[in-house]
Amino acid sequence: MNVRFVSSAGSGRAGARRAPAHPAAIGRTIAQAAAALVLVLLVLLVVRLPWAGDLGIHAATVQRLRHSLLDPGNPLVDADTPSPYYSPWMLVLGGTARVTGLDVFTVLRLAGAAGLVLLVTGIWRYIRTLSAHPAAPALALLSLLLLWGTTPFLWSGFLGLNSLALTVAYPSTFTLGLAFHFWAWLTGVLRGPADGGWGVWLGLGVLWGVILLCHQFSGVVASVGAVATVVAARASGRGVWLRLGVAVAAGVVVLWAWPYYDFFALLRAGEGLESVHRVLYAEPVARYGLVLVGVAALVPRWLRDRRDPLVVFFGLGALVVSAGWLTGHYSWGRGLSAALVPAQLGAALAVVGAERSVGAAGAGSGSVGAPGVRRRRWVRGGWAVLVGGALLVGGWAQVGTLGYVVPRDGLPEVVEERYRVPWAGYRWITPWVRYGDVVMAEGRSARQVPAYGAYTVAPGYPDFFLSDEGRRAALTDVYFAERTPESVRREVEREFGVRWVVDRRGVLGGTALRVVARGPEGEVLYAVP
Structure with a gap:
């Protein structure tokens, strides 16, 4: 009786001690x-x-599917080509955007x-x-x-x-x-x-x-x-x-x-x-x-x-x-x-x-003091x-x-040193650039601009299905070269229907292009004459 009494009541008595956590x-x-x-x-x-990275291409893919689920065309440039980015999952996301208007x-x-x-x-x-x-x-x-x-x-x-x-x-x-x-x-x-x-x-x-x-x-x-x-x-x-x-x-x-x-x-x-x-x-x-x-x-x-x-x-x-x-x-x-x-x-x-998981209930069974069990615990x-x-x-x-979730000035200095600033995006061009407009852009700009519905001349990512990808990239390089004649730039603009230009490197100042807006990182949006 005493043994039963102590074991059952021990947890409720002041003198009882709780077993240490394993x-x-x-x-x-x-x-x-x-x-x-x-x-x-x-x-x-x-x-x-x-x-950062590829968010632009995925946003552009949703943009195209949002406007046309059956024939979206190339997600980056104004061309009617297939694209491996049009996957079943992106089709669901594009359909969601189209139906909900989000x-x-x-x-x-x-x-x-x-x-x-x-x-x-x-x-x-x-x-x-x-x-x-x-x-x-x-x-x-x-x-x-x-x-x-x-x-x-x-x-x-x-x-x-x-x-x-x-x-x-x-x-x-x-x-x-x-x-x-x-x-x-x-x-x-x-x-x-x-x-x-x-x-x-x-x-x-x-x-x-x-x-x-x-x-x-x-x-x-x-x-x-x-x-x-x-x-x-x-x-x-x-x-x-x-x-x-x-x-x-x-x-x-x-x-x-x-x-x-x-x-x-x-x-x-x-x-x-x-x-x-x-x-x-x-x-x-x-x-x-x-x-x-x-x-x-x-x-x-x-x-x-x-x-x-x-x-x-x-x-x-x-x-x-x-x-x-x-x-x-x-x-x-x-x-x-x-x-x-x-x-x-x-x-x-x-x-x-x-x-x-199958048969795990019996795994590792044995007496607590067995050498094998102790060895496994040490291991x-x-x-x-x-x-x-x-x-x-x-x-x-x-x-x-x-x-990415804590304000930078709220981070300890030692943590702030390891923080990487994400890309700012190009939402600042949207008051002027509309869906379907063609924008001349290069580098990171070409990877972000299509996220807002515009097209670029050269795709910001390799495109196996775009047959003239090489020529588009070459003409983009020529366009942004400092010594390119204005007549050559006008010819490129006419060929691809370019309405806007985003200059990241400041090479187009003093040209016939008209300044429309300036971005937070020093980029300039030009309107094509």
Whole structure:
């Protein structure tokens, strides 16, 4: 009776002591709180929508679809050509803008919110196929966002916090979110007792095709992950392979039937993209060095299971990226995420152990004092210290991201030094420049002006489907050359119907052009006589 009385009432007596919190519970709480703070930051970034990189082309794509869903034409120049930017996701956004009448940038904020939700839920679903540990999803999110390098890296299709802050509204974010859901769905089907019905495999195939159409480079990463999932599942039997064949065929049909551009024609477009993507292979230690912690975490997984899904995923991704470097196909570097993602997830899972969601309840069972259990705890503790330290270093490297949601004068000096000022945009030209007007612009201006509905003479981005792209670029260079005769400029203006000129370099002062407005960064808007 005394024993029962003490155990039941101990919590209510003044002299009773509460049991100390378990270190694992404390670590789990810290990881979940940190992940929640990062998510709050990302939500605020969706509202802020800082501008850098490719936001202009995506806004221009929504502009064209908003005005014509069936025949939008080239998104950047006044030409009737197809464009790979007209993807299923952008069609949804363009239709939303057309039906609701919302501003294009409001629609892009909605796109950022949808992409963020899809990405977070996709990571959660996929990590649950690898571990049932309650801290696994939070650690996975932190690793994907922070486990990069000591130098912030910005490129669409890469999930570093600094990169995602500026690309959250891009189709690449939405597509990677779809990819995580795709891998989780495929894993569940392959682990199922009946390997899924025909409708399930058709759905997987259609989803694969949609992913490739929405963002081709992220689609390659999704495809590599899918192959790794199939290999890791040890799929066997004619029925399974027949279903896989049907899924692939369904995806190919989706790609072939898409009416807005010829997906398979893009396979010939690699040569024009190599120089742009060579930078992906530069400074690998500074940009991706912390991922080596994840690579090390994959080694014990490989020793336990040669077909571990993350190990196979990483191996295939590293093979693609290495082949791109060795052959000079630097655009293959866009497949880096196929090597980075499994390594980053491997680091997160090393902290919580190797438990799988299937049958994880019995994993790690044994007496508390067993040597094997103590050893596993020491190993997990070591990984927690190593990964936690790497996350702190990676987070500090990207701390300048706070500047996108906190006023610059409100940042500590040490943080302000890492802040990167986003682009200002060209909204200041809209009182004069109307939808469909042709603007002569170069460089960054040519990448931003179309976001407001205008066209440029030369596209601000490589355009495989625009046959006279080279000539347009050459004439733009001639136009902005200081010693070009006025008669040559008038001829170019007449040929392309140019009504306005944006001069970023101050080379057109004293010409026959009439000054209309001046931008916040010293640009001048001229009216063509």
